[in-house]
Amino acid sequence: MKLEVINLSKTFDTKEAVRSVSFGVEEGEFLSILGPSGCGKTTLLRMLIGLITPSSGQVIKDGVDITNAPPSKRKMGFVFQNYALFENMTVLENIEYALKIKKETKDIARSTALDLIEKMGLTEHKDKKPYSLSGGQQQRVAIARTLALNPDVILFDEPMSALDVATRLALRKELKEIQKEFNTTMIYITHDQEEAFAMSDKILVMDTAVAVQMDTPENIIKHPANEYVQNFVVENLKIKIESLSKYINVSE
């Protein structure tokens, strides 16, 4: 097991954001956490990286308890919804910055960054500032910045919700390719059922503060754990398919 979460809970003041969530992710797996806005999925993800200290429970990575380890010591990456790029730096500087300031990686900073820039198709943009790039390009820079430190698990906090449909579809494919190439474990938060089903090896469905079901996409459709999963996941997908099936018949 690459990453194991045991009875993780978080209470803010009196509000219970996450209640006793447990799950595990295998190495190289793509897991989506699917739930409506405000269900606690971002809090859960922030506990995995260490930006929020859990009220109780454990996070185990490669057999080691990292529940209270500082974020930078977890060998994990995190991609924010709003990209959070350093606007005063060029694309290249954004990606090499974290490597450059550390003694051990100083010498390889430039070459690593240039390599990633090429892989992410950003070569012609490498000397531009983030604000002159499109949303999709900015998110690629953010992903490259994360990859530069060579994490073995990357967490995504709704990274595509601000992008248009065409860019989303392209980025989805790229993410899967990155995952294969670097053999990274990915945990991906979304409220979009279709996105979760298109990308994931496994899906964890959340209701308010709790995990309801975790399984392969196929099994979730076939055996929804309860009425909530049936409504939030299965019925929603059906509506989408039905509304389009008038015009497009995929099976033919």
Added chain:
Amino acid sequence: MSLKQRMRSLLTGRSLSKILIGVLLFIIIVVPIIRMLFYIDGVSFSSVLGSKQFGKNLVNSLTSTAVATVISILLGYALAWAITRTDIKCKYLFTILITLPMLIPSISHGMGLIILFGNNGVITRLFGASNSIYGFWGVVVGSVLYSFPIAFIMIADILKYEDQSPYEAADVLGIPKIRQFTAITYPYIRKPMISVIFAVFTMIVTDYGVPLSVGGKFKTLPVMLYEEAVGQLHYSTGSVIGLVLLIPALAAFLFDLFNKDKGNTSYVQRNYHTKNKWRDPVGYAVVGISSLMVILVVFSFVIQAFAKSYPRDLSFTLEHFGNTFSKNGGKFLGNSVIIALLTSVFGVAVATMTAYLTARMKSRSSRLLHLMAIVSLAIPGLVLGLSYIIVFKKSFFYGTIAILVLVNTVHFFASPYLMIYNAFGKLNENLEEVGQILGISRMRIIFNVIVPQSKYTLIEMFSYFFVNCMMTISAVSFLATPNNKPVSLLINQFETYNMMECAAVVALLILAINMLMKGIVYLIKVIGGKYVDKKAV
């Protein structure tokens, strides 16, 4: 959390820095005011408030301020309208001209009036009018000259952010113009306009420069405070008047606090733009007349400063400059520049640190720290100066440049603090978290990411502190000694000895240095490309 854990977490970096800054602000802002209030005893309180002189001055203050505020707001509104709602050319140039009075001390506006309308005034002689400028109307006109640029800037800021789409919708629905004003315009501008009125009123009612120079026998409360406390060292009488002057400023502060510009944050769908044949000509007339007024005042300094002996001999001379410098003008000018530079550096540093703690390390204590940072808005310069002299009179601190730097920092702290607070708030909220994840320390994120992205705001703050330090005459008037005196205070001194030429020279010097500062800031922005690529800000 157990008590022990609480204590330990208090001593970790983030809480500790908040406590330190909080204590610093408390000591330099709140403590002196409290000390001043404790200086008031029951006897002086009732005897001052009950005195005939106080009653008369209070009425003088209120009437002249009320009239000046109304004129200032109307003029400011007309100018703001002309700049934001018409297609007149050279808006940038006009804006510079209109805001020029903000670069010189209030007392010079009174002096300008005397030069123009006094016994030997330029205009008095031109039209043969009698000398009626001293007194009520002199104070009103001088106060307007000194305050209308502020009114203009604040109102322009309101109008700039008004959305035209509701008016378009109203036009489509056939709603008459007058109803559009009462239903759309009025609700939008009501609260921000009340803020502007409060601000302008407070600014005028607490100023002693204008009434001291053109008031003559018409005395106001700030003049009384100045004469009692600076002239005769009656600190307890001064404190009572100071307490009274705190009231309008405190009211303005509280009003703003509970009405945090809700009207200004709305999203502007379309900028306001209408056209009719009278619009631009009226716009030109409004900005033209106002600019002329400003030019006239500056011109009056120029003619006094450079003419051999106005009005008898108008030949060019630098004799008055030499004279000013021989009367220690050079030394005091040096003091002013040093005080202004030190205040700017110190003020920017403290304001930036404070704003970082309140805007980017939010917690319950941030709110309190924020309040402490902006409370100086509610303290008039005269009152601040009085409270400082009461606290520091007997200390080694008195008579040093440092005390003037400190009092100026407090006096002008709130506006630059708010500038950087807003700038920090607009930066991406996750930057420090990115640092945490990538193993980049908070300090590095601050110096390599956050500060570079806020550099134009920092420059603006520096310039704000600098310009205001150069021209201020309020708080510093209590604390200046022949050693650390800033040059702005010479204006009053020269006027007292009827050396108008030298007073004009000082006003011009301050104006020139402040324009130089503004020019440098403008150049930095142009070279840095701020005006080319706006997204980079």
